[in-house]
Amino acid sequence: xxxxxxxxxxxxxxxxxxxxxxxxxxxxxxxxxxxxxxxxxxxxxxxxxxxxxxxxxxxxxxxxxxxxxxxxxxxxxxxxxxxxxxxxxxxxxxxxxxxxxxxxxxxxxxxxxxxxxxxxxxxxxxxxxxxxxxxxxxxxxxxxxxxxxxxxxxxxxxxxxxxxxxxxxxxxxxxxxxxxxxxxxxxxxxxxxxxxxxxxxxxxxxxxxxxxxxxxxxxxxxxxxxxxxxxxxxxxxxxxxxxxxxxxxxxxxxxx
Amino acid sequence: xxxxxxxxxxxxxxxxxxxxxxxxxxxxxxxxxxxxxxxxxxxxxxxxxxxxxxxxxxxxxxxxxxxxxxxxxxxxxxxxxxxxxxxxxxxxxxxxxxxxxxxxxxxxxxxxxxxxxxxxxxxxxxxxxxxxxxxxxxxxxxxxxxxxxxxxxxxxxxxxxxxxxxxxxxxxxxxxxxxxxxxxxxxxxxxxxxxxxxxxxxxxxxxxxxxxxxxxxxxxxxxxxxxxxxxxxxxxxxxxxxxxxxxxxxxxxxxxxxxxxxxxxxxxxxxxxxxxxxxxxxxxxxxxxxxxxxxxxxxxxxxxxxxxxxxxxxxxxxxxxxxxxxxxxxxxxxxxxxxxxxxxxxxxxx
Numbered sequence: 156x157x158x159x160x161x162x163x164x165x166x167x168x169x170x171x172x173x174x175x176x177x178x179x180x181x182x183x184x185x186x187x188x189x190x191x192x193x194x195x196x197x198x199x200x201x202x203x204x205x206x207x208x209x210x211x212x213x214x215x216x217x218x219x220x221x222x223x224x225x226x227x228x229x230x231x232x233x234x235x236x237x238x239x240x241x242x243x244x245x246x247x248x249x250x251x252x253x254x255x256x257x258x259x260x261x262x263x264x265x266x267x268x269x270x271x272x273x274x275x276x277x278x279x280x281x282x283x284x285x286x287x288x289x290x291x292x293x294x295x296x297x298x299x300x301x302x303x304x305x306x307x308x309x310x311x312x313x314x315x316x317x318x319x320x321x322x323x324x325x326x327x328x329x330x331x332x333x334x335x336x337x338x339x340x341x342x343x344x345x346x347x348x349x350x351x352x353x354x355x356x357x358x359x360x361x362x363x364x365x366x367x368x369x370x371x372x373x374x375x376x377x378x379x380x381x382x383x384x385x386x387x388x389x390x391x392x393x394x395x396x397x398x399x400x401x402x403x404x405x406x407x408x409x410x411x
Numbered sequence: 412x413x414x415x416x417x418x419x420x421x422x423x424x425x426x427x428x429x430x431x432x433x434x435x436x437x438x439x440x441x442x443x444x445x446x447x448x449x450x451x452x453x454x455x456x457x458x459x460x461x462x463x464x465x466x467x468x469x470x471x472x473x474x475x476x477x478x479x480x481x482x483x484x485x486x487x488x489x490x491x492x493x494x495x496x497x498x499x500x501x502x503x504x505x506x507x508x509x510x511x512x513x514x515x516x517x518x519x520x521x522x523x524x525x526x527x528x529x530x531x532x533x534x535x536x537x538x539x540x541x542x543x544x545x546x547x548x549x550x551x552x553x554x555x556x557x558x559x560x561x562x563x564x565x566x567x568x569x570x571x572x573x574x575x576x577x578x579x580x581x582x583x584x585x586x587x588x589x590x591x592x593x594x595x596x597x598x599x600x601x602x603x604x605x606x607x608x609x610x611x612x613x614x615x616x617x618x619x620x621x622x623x624x625x626x627x628x629x630x631x632x633x634x635x636x637x638x639x640x641x642x643x644x645x646x647x648x649x650x651x652x653x654x655x656x657x658x659x660x661x662x663x664x665x666x667x668x669x670x671x672x673x674x675x676x677x678x679x680x681x682x683x684x685x686x687x688x689x690x691x692x693x694x695x696x697x698x699x700x701x702x703x704x705x706x707x708x709x710x711x712x713x714x715x716x717x718x719x720x721x722x723x724x725x726x727x728x729x730x731x732x733x734x735x736x737x738x739x740x741x742x743x744x745x746x747x748x749x750x751x752x753x754x755x756x757x758x759x760x761x
Contacts, residue, residue, distance in 0.1 A: 208611035211479075214619070223617045229607035231478045232619035234501050237471040240463065244475020244483070245607065247459045248433050252479070252609060270471070273464035 187387025236267025425560035470498030480606030500539030504620025525743025657686030
């Protein structure tokens with residue numbers, strides 16, 4: 156895997172540096188993909204809380220499968236959809252570890268729905284980062300459980316028809332109905348203000364785990380410019396103008 | 412001290428004595444007593460008992476706990492084991508030690524809850540996807556069930572290969588006196604420098620079964636198969652009973668092996684020279700000792716509670732050196748010793 160060097164030229168002081176909990180590996184995401192922003196936010200949160208030496212990440216399948224190459228913490232690669240069960244096993248075996256999973260919409264809201272709902276319902280003391288980009292990215296842009304009505308994908312070439320394929324699943328709203336979770340929030344990263352809010356939410360979701368508050372999930376409505384066939388700025392605008400209509404931002408459950 | 416226990420309870424107690432401290436399950440018959448025993452006893456030993464939302468979740472919890480470096484187990488019965496196969500393949504690929512107990516019932520599909528041995532292929536030939544093996548041990552008494560569960564933990568740790576106990580509904584349900592083995596002291600459990608425990612003062616540990624580069628992945632699998640070859644050399648286990656002068660040897664495992672022991676005694680009373688070869692490790696299969704036996708015994712009669720699954724391994728081992736007839740029952744029907752003896756008499760004469 157190729158690596159990046161972050162060195163300021165002589166006479167310049169670095170103001171934007173690589174988080175310490177990231178390795179030197181180069182991200183493998185497409186240009187403009189929101190995964191890159193979210194991965195960095197995670198690293199910033201781990202740095203800020205000083206927990207890299209006791210953190211275990213769960214890498215998904217798909218575009219973020221190489222997450223374990225990007226971080227300087229222990230990692231477990233999980234089967235598609237099973238991250239919340241794997242996280243449960245790790246956390247129960249060693250409660251001193253800080254365990255987070257990083258999952259897409261197909262992973263968390265389709266094939267792994269049961270694992271997600273039950274981990275949340277048990278109030279497992281874990282942190283879940285849920286990247287909702289309304290598409291299966293790595294496999295070539297198929298319809299996801301969160302694909303918007305009318306949205307074209309390779310498996311809905313005429314646009315998602317809700318009469319035959321159902322409606323976008325609002326997983327965070329469903330989970331917020333449960334007694335178990337401590338914190339369910341929906342964020343976005345399409346502009347600086349939202350990136351800063353998402354950053355705070357991720358830190359809170361880890362802080363909850365450190366304090367033993369229980370299941371915390373940060374959903375991030377994200378863009379996949381490659382499969383949307385839009386430029387990165389257009390893809391960001393598409394999230395702001397289209398996706399947020401179905402997935403409004405904000406805290407859905409906060410247990411103090 | 413001898414105690415009266417069910418097979419399912421003996422396997423649970425064996426696991427606790429082997430140092431199993433994380434157990435994940437989903438209810439299914441006929442292994443219910445194992446789950447109940449763990450629920451009652453494991454927390455008292457400081458362990459984690461968790462009833463999962465599905466078999467799929469349970470095996471993935473095992474995957475997580477094994478990655479975190481704890482001795483861990485799950486148990487189920489045939490349809491539930493099918494659901495676990497994805498996770499078992501991941502365990503094998505990620506080189507994680509864990510124990511899976513299958514108290515077999517009759518299938519395919521929902522089948523029924525009567526004892527059967529129809530999961531032999533699934534257990535010994537892969538079951539899940541990809542190039543892997545499981546260590547598979549088949550007890551035939553309640554005593555042996557407790558002992559083999561403990562052995563399964565040790566072998567699984569030693570080779571970093573998941574191990575399966577292949578029992579059946581008869582063995583799980585029956586009660587027998589058991590001399591419980593001494594618990595394995597925690598310091599005897601091998602250290603796990605590869606586990607995810609926090610990357611403090613060392614480079615990060617990564618538990619994964621993934622490599623996009625076919626040439627690198629080929630090397631990973633070659634190393635895995637080198638381990639399998641070593642297991643085949645060192646860990647073959649079987650029992651022979653009255654085979655010295657036998658004209659016919661029954662080949663049977665688990666509950667059927669136990670019934671065939673009775674058959675041998677009855678046959679001997681009638682003056683028939685019949686013996687028993689009972690594989691204890693189903694993988695690695697005791698091919699070599701069976702081949703040697705075939706050089707001096709004219710008939711090896713395989714008896715199974717299936718349509719003939721282990722029979723394929725018997726024929727591969729024997730390679731025509733002896734006659735290899737088969738007798739099996741299906742659907743959860745367990746043949747009586749007399750029924751097996753009738754079959755024996757088709758091949759030997761007093």
